[in-house]
Amino acid sequence: MRAEPRPLLELDGVQAYYGLAHVLQGVSLTVGPGELVALLGRNGAGKTTTVRSIMGLVSVRGGRIRCDGRDVVGLPAEQVARAGVGYVPEDRRMFPGLTVRENFRLAALGSRRPRPQQQAAVRRVLEVFPQLEPHLDRDASRLSGGQQQMVAVGRALICGQKLLLVDEITQGLAPNIAADLGRMLRRVADEGLGVLLVEQNSQMALELADRVFVLDQGVVVHSGDAAALRADPTWMAQHLQL
């Protein structure tokens, strides 16, 4: 019997707070290598808080978070990133004045890999996001929303991260651009990375994902295999109230 690969991300009974507000009340989930896992739920369910807890940006006062086998609760975000976690937040955070090429070069330098590997990583990202090639010398903060998200995901890939946390990056984008980004994330997972995808468009997320977790009021109320859920027409209505 083949052993299951070790998860890249394991949350076990995570309790997180904003001040006195107890927002996550025991969240458990895993993401394995090559897996795209969707985290769904209504507004205010705790999806962003889950992602921010992993990155050390929220006060976690119970439970365990492991990234690639390393306990990360209590570590600052830069150390979580060093454990192999790339975070692509909703607001994408482009540095104004830096071109796309410079964004990629900075990410490559940060990876501390040998130069030929850095260059290969940039070439790889341009294969995944060919739309960026004509814009390499443009100020990244002036690109369209979808292109900026591609730069943000590209930076995480160039850094050599094994796990990507992607928080609502399709928000406000045209449906065809959102679908392109989704397909690219699926490709990234198919190449062996783990992807945790927070997505408002539950239908799209369910189509892309291998597994799905649904949060409500800070707890996982449902989880399952995405293929099985796609085959169940009543599931979306029952669990996501769509």
Ligand SMILES: Nc1ncnc2c1ncn2[C@@H]1O[C@H](COP(=O)(O)OP(=O)(O)OP(=O)(O)O)[C@@H](O)[C@H]1O
């Ligand atoms: N900085 C904060 N301070 C206090 N409470 C917060 C803060 N950020 C979020 N909350 C609260 O925590 C709860 C979970 O919010 P969170 O942003 O994680 O939800 P979400 O599922 O990502 O929702 P959305 O889809 O609206 O982004 C909500 O009740 C929200 O009001």
